[in-house]
Amino acid sequence: xxxxxxxxSLAEVLxxxxxxxxxxxxxxxxxxxxxxxxxxxxxxxxxxxxxxxxYAEEMTKIEQAAIGAAPGVPA
Amino acid sequence: MSEDTxxxxxxxxxxxxxxxxxxxxxxxxxMGFGGEDVYTLEYRDFAPVVSTAAVKNYEVNDDEVELHxxxxxxxxxxxxxxxxxxxxxxxxxxxLLFAMSAGYKAMRKAMSEVTNKVELGVKVLLPKEDxxxxxxxxxxxxxxxxxxxxSAQSKELKLFSDRLVMNAAFLVDRDKIEDFxxxxxxxxNKYANLKIQYSGxxxxxxxxxxxxxxxxxxGFR
Numbered sequence: 001x002x003x004x005x006x007x008x009s010l011a012e013v014l015x016x017x018x019x020x021x022x023x024x025x026x027x028x029x030x031x032x033x034x035x036x037x038x039x040x041x042x043x044x045x046x047x048x049x050x051x052x053x054x055y056a057e058e059m060t061k062i063e064q065a066a067i068g069a070a071p072g073v074p075a
Numbered sequence: 076m077s078e079d080t081x082x083x084x085x086x087x088x089x090x091x092x093x094x095x096x097x098x099x100x101x102x103x104x105x106m107g108f109g110g111e112d113v114y115t116l117e118y119r120d121f122a123p124v125v126s127t128a129a130v131k132n133y134e135v136n137d138d139e140v141e142l143h144x145x146x147x148x149x150x151x152x153x154x155x156x157x158x159x160x161x162x163x164x165x166x167x168x169x170x171l172l173f174a175m176s177a178g179y180k181a182m183r184k185a186m187s188e189v190t191n192k193v194e195l196g197v198k199v200l201l202p203k204e205d206x207x208x209x210x211x212x213x214x215x216x217x218x219x220x221x222x223x224x225x226s227a228q229s230k231e232l233k234l235f236s237d238r239l240v241m242n243a244a245f246l247v248d249r250d251k252i253e254d255f256x257x258x259x260x261x262x263x264n265k266y267a268n269l270k271i272q273y274s275g276x277x278x279x280x281x282x283x284x285x286x287x288x289x290x291x292x293x294g295f296r
Contacts, residue, residue, distance in 0.1 A: 003256065003260070004253075005195055005196070005252075005256065005273045005274050005275040006272070006273060006274050007274070010137060010140070010141075012196060012272075013141075013144050014135070014140065015232075016277060016278075016280035017143060017158075017160065017280065020160060020280040021157065021278070021280050022090075022093065022158070022160065022163070022285045022286075023159075023163070023285070023287070024178075024286075024287040024288075025289045028170065028173075028174050028177075028287055028289040029163065029164065029170060029171075029174070030087075030130055030164075031166070
């Protein structure tokens with residue numbers, strides 16, 4: 001009997017919420033003045049390298065902890 | 076990070092997600108940071124869903140991440156959403172609308188792709204005691220092939236552990252979630268010895284990748 005998807009674990013939430021979707025540079029959010037405004041651009045990219053490097057290590061730890069905590073499957 | 080982005084008490088606008096502009100400005104209730112009203116602003120045919128909030132670095136902690144998630148989950152019940160990453164607080168409305176103008180075309184495209192769809196997550200894991208199983212590739216292609224047939228788009232994600240056989244996100248029509256779940260049921264039966272994590276429905280985080288960047292260096296978030 002099929003069941004629906006489970007609601008989220010924190011690791012799953014973090015995996016999405018931190019650096020995916022629309023991301024706006026901090027300077028574009030808080031401190032643009034005058035001519036700087038002209039230099040803002042949107043780009044659509046496959047992977048965000050900057051944030052990825054920033055969070056990859058931390059995320060891996062969280063994810064591994066989450067898997068470690070999940071019950072094992074009887075052989 | 077320099078002082079002007081630090082934890083000062085300046086009030087600004089925190090953005091949770093974007094929706095198609097409703098006919099009238101809409102309030103979702105006092106569910107924002109600090110119990111503030113969550114409401115819509117407008118930029119052309121889009122409405123950022125926002126609340127008044129501090130302009131600061133939003134620390135990654137369970138309660139605040141959970142609050143952001145709950146707001147978006149609530150909005151998603153009635154609207155298609157373009158998800159926005161955690162911590163996107165703007166100094167003022169002008170800067171928010173400016174960012175939206177920079178991202179407008181990309182958001183239009185993203186919205187057309189995610190309209191009436193949600194994201195579902197699937198992870199397939201080997202049991203702890205059997206990490207050297209040699210059926211991994213076959214299993215992964217079984218899952219991907221079957222689930223691609225039930226989804227509009229799919230995206231393979233990082234295999235961050237040796238025990239992970241597959242890690243992927245799928246963009247699925249709202250009215251085909253049940254179909255997708257049925258297919259998952261079949262796969263779960265076929266691979267009953269593996270641990271399967273099936274999660275969602277999510278805002279389509281893995282199918283929207285829009286970065287609005289200034290050329291200034293030194294702070295991505």
